[in-house]
Amino acid sequence: MKLRSLPYFLAIAVYAQPPAVAPLRGFSPDQWKIEHDREEQAKAIPQAERLHIYMDRMAAKPHHAGSPGSKAVADYLAAQLTDWGLETRVETFQALIPYPTTRTLEMTAPVRFRAKLAEPPIPDDPSTAQENQLQPFNAYGASGDVTAPLVYVNYGQPEDFEYLKKLGVDIKGKIAIVRYGRSWRGLKAKLAQENGAVGCLIYSDPREDGFFQSDVYPQGPMRPADGVQRGSVMDMALYPGDPLSPGWASEAGSKRLTREEAKTLLKIPVLPISWADALPLLQQLTGPLVPESWRGALPVTYHSGPGPATVHLQVDFDWSTRPLYDVIATIPGSFAKDHADKDQWVIYGNHHDAWVNGASDPVSGASVLLETARTLSVLRKQGWQPRRTIMLAFWDGEEYGLLGSTEWVEKHTDELDRKAAVYINSDSSGRGPFIAGGSASLEPFIAEVLRDVTDPATSKSLLDAVRDRRTPVVAIAGGTPEPREREFHVESLGSGSDYVAFLDHAGIASLNLGFASGDGVYHSVYDTLAWYQQFSDGDRTYSKTLTQVMSIALLRLADAQVLPFDFGSLSASVTRWIEEIRKQLPRASAKVDLRPISVQLMRLSAAAKTYDEELSAWSKRGVPASEKLAKVDESIRKTERTLLSTDGLPRRDWYRNQIYAPGMLTGYAAKTLPGVREAVEAQQWDEANQQVRKLAETLRVAAAEVEGSSRLLKQTQ
Ligand SMILES: [Zn+2]
Missing domain, CATH: 3.40.630.10 (Zn peptidases)
Known part of the structure; x- marks a missing residue:
C-alpha cells in the first residue's frame, strides 16, 4: 500500500x-x-x-x-509585511526571561583550571565579534554556587544514570558532566537533579558535532573547540511557555506564579561548555573506565569518576520579566x-x-x-x-x-x-x-x-x-x-x-x-x-x-472546498502505534487489555472509508460551494479537536492531545498515544488500562464525527 x-x-x-x-x-x-x-x-x-x-x-x-x-x-x-499590503499587528506578551550575570567554572582539585566560557571571534567573520552577544548559558537552570566532585554521565539519559547506579557510582552531592546529543538537554539536567546532583555541566563532544564529523568552522561547518551550545533547560515536558503563567496568557498585569511555584524551573545550576573547557576536567576523572558507547572523540581515557576532579560552579541571572513581540499578518x-x-x-x-x-x-x-x-x-x-x-x-x-x-x-x-x-x-x-x-x-x-x-x-x-x-x-x-x-x-x-x-x-x-x-x-x-x-x-x-x-x-x-483531511491515515497510524505498544507488553500478559481501542479503531477506519467514498462521489458530482458543504467542512475541522481530553495527560494536564505528545523522558522525540504508551513503559498496569479506556472513548467520538461528516456530505447531492 x-x-x-x-x-x-x-x-x-x-x-x-x-x-x-x-x-x-x-x-x-x-x-x-x-x-x-x-x-x-x-x-x-x-x-x-x-x-x-x-x-x-x-x-x-x-x-x-x-x-x-x-x-x-x-x-x-512588521514594516515589511505592511509594505506588501498585509494587515499586520504586533501582539506583546510578558515573560520571565533570565539573562546570565555571573558564570564561573573552575577546577579546584587535583589541579587548578579556570574555564574560558567564551567563544572567540573568527577574524574572517565580523558577526562573531559583535557587541551585545548573549553569553553561553542554559536558560531556566537555577542561580547557585556549588563545589563538588565531578561525575561523567555520558548523554545523561535514564539508562546512563541506571548504569552508573549498577557500577556503584553515586551522583548524590556531585556535579554531573554530560554530553550533548541523543536526548533533549533539559532532560539531561532534570535527570541529574532527580538523581541528587547539585549541579550539571553539558558539553559538546567533538564526536557529535565537532572535528570527528568534519572540519570545524571557519575551515568547515562543524563546531570549533570553543563553540558552545546555548539552550533552554526548562522542564517543557510539563508545559512550555512562560514558566510563571501555565495555561494562561502572560500579559501586562495578568496573574503570575512566583518563581518558587513554577514547576518548569530547575533547582540546580546548569552550564553549557565547549569541549576545550571540558577536556581538562575529563582528564582529571578516575574511577571505572566507561564502556565504548560512552566514549567521545576527545584525546582522553573516559572515566566516570567521581573525582578527583572537583569543580566550583557559580551562575547567577537577572531574572527580569521582559517583553515578547509576536508579529502577525492576516x-x-x-x-x-x-x-x-x-x-x-x-x-x-x-x-x-x-x-x-x-x-x-x-x-x-x-x-x-x-x-x-x-x-x-x-x-x-x-x-x-x-x-x-x-x-x-x-x-x-x-x-x-x-x-x-x-x-x-x-x-x-x-x-x-x-x-x-x-x-x-x-x-x-x-x-x-x-x-x-x-x-x-x-x-x-x-x-x-x-x-x-x-x-x-x-x-x-x-x-x-x-x-x-x-x-x-x-x-x-x-x-x-x-x-x-x-x-x-x-x-x-x-x-x-x-x-x-x-x-x-x-x-x-x-x-x-x-x-x-x-x-x-x-x-x-x-x-x-x-x-x-x-x-x-x-x-x-x-x-x-x-x-x-x-x-x-x-x-x-x-x-479547498472541503478541508483535505484524511482520517483513514489517522486510523492506520494509530493501528501501527498500538501494535508497537502491544509488542512492549510482557509475553502472554493479560495485564493490559487493548481490545477497547481495537474496537473503536475498526469503527474509525470504516467511517473514514465511507467518508472517502462520499468525497469521491461528491467530487464526481462537482457540486460547487454551498451552505451544506460548509457544514461538512466544519465537521471535518472539528474532528481533530475530538482528539483532545479536557483533563489532559497524567501528571501534565497542559498536554491535552491523546494522540501526540513529546515524551516525558525523551523531550524532542514524540510519544504517540502518550497516555497508554508511557503507562505501559513504566509498567503501571492500572493506569495503562485506564488510559486504554480513555483513548478508546476519544476514538469513538472521533469516529462519530467522521460518520457525521459523511452523512452531511451525502446531503449535498
Ligand atoms: Zn529555531
Missing part, C-alpha cells in the same frame, strides 16, 4: 473524461486546473536575492528574546463573508528570536516565511482572495521555551477552538533532505503538495525524494528519526519548535516542514550569515523550494 488516499485516486481515475491535471484532495475536478494554474503562478514568484536580503537584515545583529535586537527584527518584519478569507460566523484560519509560523545572530536558526526559516508572505501578497494584488483566512506569524522567545507561540495560543484558545483548521511550522532550514513532520490526518494532503514540487537535489518530485530515502536522517530541531519505509509517512511531532501549543494543547492538526540543516554551529556565536553562505543554502535554492512548498500548502488549505 502506498498512500492512504489511493482508493480516492482510483475512483477519480475511472472518470469518463479523465482530467489532464493531477487530482487535488478537497477540490472538485472542475477546480483542479484553476488551482494548479494559480500554483504555477505562485511557484514563479519566490526570489533567491530577496531571501538573501531578509537574512542579511534579520541576522545582522544579535537578537535574543527581550533584547533591543529582537524588537528591531520585529519592527522590520489575509482575510472570503469564507467569513459567505458563511457569517464560519471563518476558518490556516496559520503558518516561524520564530524570529535567536540565541545570537541565528542565521540558520531561525532566520533561514523566517526568511522563507517572509518570502511566502510576499508571494501571497503578489497573488492578492492580481485579484486572488483565499476562502479561508491565512495568518502568518513570526514568534518571539522560541529559544527560551516556545514562549511567544505558547502565550499566543493560550490567549486565543477559544477563538482557535472555533476557527483554526491547520497550523504549519518551519524553523531552521538548510540543504539536507526534506523532512515532513505532522499529524497523520494531513499525510495524503502533504504528499500531494510534495508530489507537485521539484526536489533541488534529485530533480525528482519532493515526494519521490522523501520516499526514496532509505537511511534515517537527522530531523530538524533535533528530532529523533523514525525507522523509514518505502511508503510515505509524516514523522510524528514531539517537541522542539513552535507547533507544540497548537498541536498538543489546542488540538490543531499541524505540520513541521523544512530541509534538514547541519548542527555544527547550532545555538552558538558562529551561526552567522557568513557560515550560512559557505556551508548551508548559500544560493537559496532550497529556501526557494521551501517557499514553493509553503505557498502551495497554504493556497490549497485556504481554497
Whole structure:
C-alpha cells in the first residue's frame, strides 16, 4: 500500500473524461486546473536575492528574546509585511526571561583550571565579534554556587544514570558532566537533579558535532573547540511557555506564579561548555573506565569518576520579566463573508528570536516565511482572495521555551477552538533532505503538495525524494528519526519548535516542514550569515523550494472546498502505534487489555472509508460551494479537536492531545498515544488500562464525527 488516499485516486481515475491535471484532495475536478494554474503562478514568484536580503537584515545583529535586537527584527518584519499590503499587528506578551550575570567554572582539585566560557571571534567573520552577544548559558537552570566532585554521565539519559547506579557510582552531592546529543538537554539536567546532583555541566563532544564529523568552522561547518551550545533547560515536558503563567496568557498585569511555584524551573545550576573547557576536567576523572558507547572523540581515557576532579560552579541571572513581540499578518478569507460566523484560519509560523545572530536558526526559516508572505501578497494584488483566512506569524522567545507561540495560543484558545483548521511550522532550514513532520490526518494532503514540487537535489518530485530515502536522517530541531519505509509517512511531532501549543494543547492538526540543516554551529556565536553562505543554502535554492512548498500548502488549505483531511491515515497510524505498544507488553500478559481501542479503531477506519467514498462521489458530482458543504467542512475541522481530553495527560494536564505528545523522558522525540504508551513503559498496569479506556472513548467520538461528516456530505447531492 502506498498512500492512504489511493482508493480516492482510483475512483477519480475511472472518470469518463479523465482530467489532464493531477487530482487535488478537497477540490472538485472542475477546480483542479484553476488551482494548479494559480500554483504555477505562485511557484514563479519566490526570489533567491530577496531571501538573501531578509537574512542579511534579520541576522545582522544579535537578537535574543527581550533584547533591543529582537524588537528591531520585529519592527522590520512588521514594516515589511505592511509594505506588501498585509494587515499586520504586533501582539506583546510578558515573560520571565533570565539573562546570565555571573558564570564561573573552575577546577579546584587535583589541579587548578579556570574555564574560558567564551567563544572567540573568527577574524574572517565580523558577526562573531559583535557587541551585545548573549553569553553561553542554559536558560531556566537555577542561580547557585556549588563545589563538588565531578561525575561523567555520558548523554545523561535514564539508562546512563541506571548504569552508573549498577557500577556503584553515586551522583548524590556531585556535579554531573554530560554530553550533548541523543536526548533533549533539559532532560539531561532534570535527570541529574532527580538523581541528587547539585549541579550539571553539558558539553559538546567533538564526536557529535565537532572535528570527528568534519572540519570545524571557519575551515568547515562543524563546531570549533570553543563553540558552545546555548539552550533552554526548562522542564517543557510539563508545559512550555512562560514558566510563571501555565495555561494562561502572560500579559501586562495578568496573574503570575512566583518563581518558587513554577514547576518548569530547575533547582540546580546548569552550564553549557565547549569541549576545550571540558577536556581538562575529563582528564582529571578516575574511577571505572566507561564502556565504548560512552566514549567521545576527545584525546582522553573516559572515566566516570567521581573525582578527583572537583569543580566550583557559580551562575547567577537577572531574572527580569521582559517583553515578547509576536508579529502577525492576516489575509482575510472570503469564507467569513459567505458563511457569517464560519471563518476558518490556516496559520503558518516561524520564530524570529535567536540565541545570537541565528542565521540558520531561525532566520533561514523566517526568511522563507517572509518570502511566502510576499508571494501571497503578489497573488492578492492580481485579484486572488483565499476562502479561508491565512495568518502568518513570526514568534518571539522560541529559544527560551516556545514562549511567544505558547502565550499566543493560550490567549486565543477559544477563538482557535472555533476557527483554526491547520497550523504549519518551519524553523531552521538548510540543504539536507526534506523532512515532513505532522499529524497523520494531513499525510495524503502533504504528499500531494510534495508530489507537485521539484526536489533541488534529485530533480525528482519532493515526494519521490522523501520516499526514496532509505537511511534515517537527522530531523530538524533535533528530532529523533523514525525507522523509514518505502511508503510515505509524516514523522510524528514531539517537541522542539513552535507547533507544540497548537498541536498538543489546542488540538490543531499541524505540520513541521523544512530541509534538514547541519548542527555544527547550532545555538552558538558562529551561526552567522557568513557560515550560512559557505556551508548551508548559500544560493537559496532550497529556501526557494521551501517557499514553493509553503505557498502551495497554504493556497490549497485556504481554497479547498472541503478541508483535505484524511482520517483513514489517522486510523492506520494509530493501528501501527498500538501494535508497537502491544509488542512492549510482557509475553502472554493479560495485564493490559487493548481490545477497547481495537474496537473503536475498526469503527474509525470504516467511517473514514465511507467518508472517502462520499468525497469521491461528491467530487464526481462537482457540486460547487454551498451552505451544506460548509457544514461538512466544519465537521471535518472539528474532528481533530475530538482528539483532545479536557483533563489532559497524567501528571501534565497542559498536554491535552491523546494522540501526540513529546515524551516525558525523551523531550524532542514524540510519544504517540502518550497516555497508554508511557503507562505501559513504566509498567503501571492500572493506569495503562485506564488510559486504554480513555483513548478508546476519544476514538469513538472521533469516529462519530467522521460518520457525521459523511452523512452531511451525502446531503449535498
Ligand atoms: Zn529555531
